[in-house]
Amino acid sequence: MKERWVLLRKGADFAGIGQKFGISPRLACLIRNRDIIGDEAIETYLHGTIADLEDGMLMRDMDRAVEILMEKIREGAPVRVIGDYDIDGVCATYILLEGLGRLGASVDMDIPDRMEDGYGLSRNLIDRAFDAGTDTILTCDNGIAAFDEIACAKGLGMTVIVTDHHEVPYEEREGEKVYRLPPADAVVDPKRADCPYPFKGLCGAAVAYKLMEALYESMGQDSADLDDLLEEVAIATVGDVMDLTGENRIFVRQGLEMLRTSPGRGLASLIACTGVEKERLSAYHIGFVLGPCINASGRLDSARRALELLQARTRQEADILAGDLKVLNDSRKEMTERAVEAARELVERTPAGRQKVLVLYLPDCHESLAGIVAGRIRELYGKPTFVLTDSGEEVKGSGRSIEAYSMYEELNKCRRLFLKFGGHRQAAGLSLKRENVERFRQDINAVCTLTEQDMAEKVAIDMELPFSCVTEEFLAQLELLEPFGKGNPKPVFACRNAAIRSARLIGKNRNMLRLQLFDGSTVMEAVYFGDAQAFLDQVEEKRGRDAREAFFAGGYRDVRISVTFYPGVNEYMGQKTMQIVITHYQIV
Known part of the structure; x- marks a missing residue:
């Protein structure tokens, strides 16, 4: 795959920003590269809290959805939450069940089976709700495209509230987009063209949380009673690969803090079962360790099992369910590898x-x-x-x-x-x-x-960084930019035309590289976790077969390399040394 390296050159008064916010000019440059502009935006990016979130009542139809739910709770009318079988749908379902249950609502749930029901609000789900005597269907992470199914539910006499975050279906007519909303009693989706809510990038679980927050405040309850559900909002936001910008960044940062200190019983068991260090848990662990386990239940079994984990009331129950999800995910990994091949x-x-x-x-x-x-x-x-x-x-x-x-x-x-x-x-x-x-x-x-x-893969480089600047103090400042993920990627640093001082293969399969690089003033330890053979292929392409065959025996002395990297710390036998993790390279 071709690569196109691009050095970002976004201007600002980096020294002034650094002085105002107590950060280095380099960190100010990294923030500007993420299009965070203006004092208020920078302050929110660095120190934003839940208090900085917009009022959910700004969403179109939120007032109507709250009014309906208040009426149904007073009447004791049966409400059925219908979610989806992925991580966002499971977390959104849990948020609505917990939120409504704590208010005394008569609430149950249904989640589609991927194989039998398919995606979204199917006729099967409508029929099951009707047969159960459901008065009101409340969707989450689905429903915006279920025009016919919702029309059917309305024809059967049920009230329907849609909460979703997907694109509203539309047709092109004479060059204009004509949107088609489902005929529900309320449709809460920030992607509605007529929705004034300023942040459009929420996941389904975040929309569900906003609904519960608005409902609690309208009923005179303390919305702080919902704070524990921010864990699920954070997991869904990362797991559904939302941009970690704006409100999502606040949700994830707050949720990670809670997961590191006092996770819910089910999530605590899953963290322990997967071997994640709770105190060092990051968005990476949600995206690549915990999230896939939650998703595995909806992929290979039933998403109800993941929901049951979130609802677990005893440690024994949580440990069993967490173990089941890990086994399912291990099986999913094997099946995936065969399908990828x-x-x-x-x-x-x-x-x-x-x-x-x-x-x-x-x-x-x-x-x-x-x-x-x-x-x-x-x-x-x-x-x-x-x-x-x-x-x-x-x-x-x-x-x-x-x-x-x-x-x-x-x-x-x-x-x-x-x-x-x-x-x-x-x-x-x-x-x-x-x-x-x-x-x-x-x-x-x-x-x-x-x-x-x-x-061509675009490799956006934040800045060229001399190896002398890779220090523990600089690493500590970079932590202010976390959580990293889609929309807020790890900074990418570059060093051009470095000399290779040493090279060896590492890893159980001897397929990764450890190098020593010299940028003209500083020698730096470097590790590359990618394909060592592909690296050697590029050495051969640029320097010939002899260079490849003699590479680990000193042939590297005639090879120079440009790298992109992220700085880190290598801990071995109680000793800490600075190193860089190479993300991309070009043999010069």
Whole structure:
């Protein structure tokens, strides 16, 4: 995959900002590179708290949703929360169940089975709610596209409140977007075109939390009683890959603080079971350790098991459920690796792999893994990727996108091919008839306008940093920028044309590298956790086969390298030394 290194050059009075906020000019530069501009925005970025969040009542229909729920609670009318089977849907369901339950509401829940019910508010879920005598359906993380299903529920006499965060469906008419809201009694979604809420990037669990907060305040209750639910908001925000900007940054930072000190019983067991050091828990651990375990239940079993973990009342129950989720996730990892290899075969050996938008049909792949596989293939080849798999009489698929490609917008251009589709810019889901698979591949590529430059991986470099500046004090300042994730990435530093002083293979499989680099004034320990063989391939390409074969025997002396990196500390045998972790490299 081609790379395009770009040095960010965003100007500001870095010395003045540093002096005003008690930070170094370098840190001020990093904040400006994240488009944080103005004293108020910088203050919120560095020190924002829950008190800085906007009032949920600003959302369109929030007042109506609160009014309906207050009435239903007073009447004792049965309310059913209907969530989704992913991490966001599970956390949102838990937030609504807990919030309403503490107010004395008559509330239960239903979560779709991925295989039997499919995504979102299906007719199966409507029928089950009606048969159970449900008065009011309250959706979370779904519902915005369920026009027909909600019309059915209304026809059966039920009240319906939608809370969601996905894009509102629309049709293009004479160049204008005509949006189609479902016929619910209230539709709370910050992505509504007519919603004045200033922050549009909330996940479904955050919208659910906002609803509960508004409900509590309207009923004269202390919304601080909901603070423990910020853990679930943080987990859902990271797990659903929301941008860690604005309100999301506050939610995640607050939730991480709580998870490190006093996590709920179920989450405490999951943290212990997965071997995460609670005191050092970060957004990374949510995204790559805890989150996948929660998601695994909805992928391979039932999302109810993850919900039961959050609801666990005893340590024994929590430990058993946490262990079950870890086993499920371990199984999911093995299945994923097999599916990724099959997808790579298609990319490498079939015409489908030569197109700008990859549409890979893997009929035997478990449909719950399609999104993960699509994400892995996108990372490997730098192309928007859809993975399709058989699901009964139809084909279902998930897509993962690159920065320059809006997946939902592009799918909308081919909407007549689908039985159902939805999503947002970076990810989407769809279903279609089997005979339309090849047509979909052709049509989605026919409307694609991506250029070669769009598809080159852009490596945005924050600044060139001399190795002498890699100190513990500088690392401590970088912690002020956390949590890191989508929308607030780790800073990327660069060193150009460094000399290699030593090189050796490390790791159990001897497939990683430890180097000593010299930038002209300072020698720095460096580690590269990527593919050592690919590194040596580039050495051979640039310096010849002899350089490759003699590399570890001193051949590195004739090789110079440019690297991007993040600074860190290597702890070994009680000794701490500064090091850099190489993220990208170019043999000079």
